[in-house]
Amino acid sequence: MDNDEHEHVIEVTDLRRVYGGGFEAVRGVSFSVRRGEVFALLGTNGAGKTSTVELLEGLAEPAGGRVRVLGHDPFAERAAVRPRTGVMLQEGGFPSELTVAETARMWAGCVSGARPPLKVLGLVGLAGKTGVRVKQLSGGERRRLDLALALLGDPEVLFLDEPTTGLDAEGRRDTWELVRALRDDGTTVLLTTHYLEEAEDLADRLAILHDGRIAAAGTPAEVTAAQPSRITFELPDGYFLGDLPPLAELGVSGHEVEGRAVRLRTHRLQWAATRLLVWAEQAGVELRRLDVRSASLEEAFLGIAREAAEAAGTKEYAA
Structure with a gap:
């Protein structure tokens, strides 16, 4: 492992993503994430958060720019990256008739070096639900299962897309504690969230996306200090x-x-x-x-979004 990979496990340079019809969802995004860091991507709906994360996960090829995860191109070198990462999508889509334990065992069979499924289910608070069918779980319990499956491979890099959506206050706090413990053990976490309190509480650094571009970045304190x-x-x-x-x-x-x-x-x-x-x-x-x-992160977020929208409107008017 070279020094650069040791320091930055995620590197994004001028990243771009274009959908059919020419819509540019990600417009020259650049940032890096250090090993053992929690990094949050924030933004309103349509800002480009999920589009960016999918490129980092190797689910699509960028239209331009460069992305490296653990020193590799996650799309072209997926085989080198995927075993070392965990992914929690917004919706897992698991078979509804399987029980929680069956689902975890099935997933473990697809993961290199999987940890014991029951142990991981216990980490996310599902130890008492192992015999329950997936279709009988609440929305919050399904999010816990999504997280458990993302953790089965003991990943070096963990992608969390809206990890606490549907969780009650206790479940959200439990998830925060688990993310902190993972970070303290050296796991690098990149998350997207609509809960600004979550980002302010968890993130070591963050970036706020607006219209496919980064409008502000830094520690939560640095971003709020600008407001x-x-x-x-x-x-x-x-x-x-x-x-x-x-x-x-x-x-x-x-x-x-x-x-x-x-x-x-x-x-x-x-x-x-x-x-x-x-x-x-x-x-x-x-x-x-x-x-x-x-200023709170929420105030900073709203202020940055407003300023970015006003700037875009001014440019459009001037054109």
């Missing part, structure tokens, strides 16, 4: 927005007022909050319903 934090409160009785310290001095980049409620946006949260509270103390007033918080 303004907010301070909300109610104006004291008898006071108006103009009675506050000048917003420019507070480092405020934008604001909204609705009745007595004020929302300030700032990239200098501590500075703005400190000076606002000093002013309130000196004025002898209380800022009711005060809420001071950094």
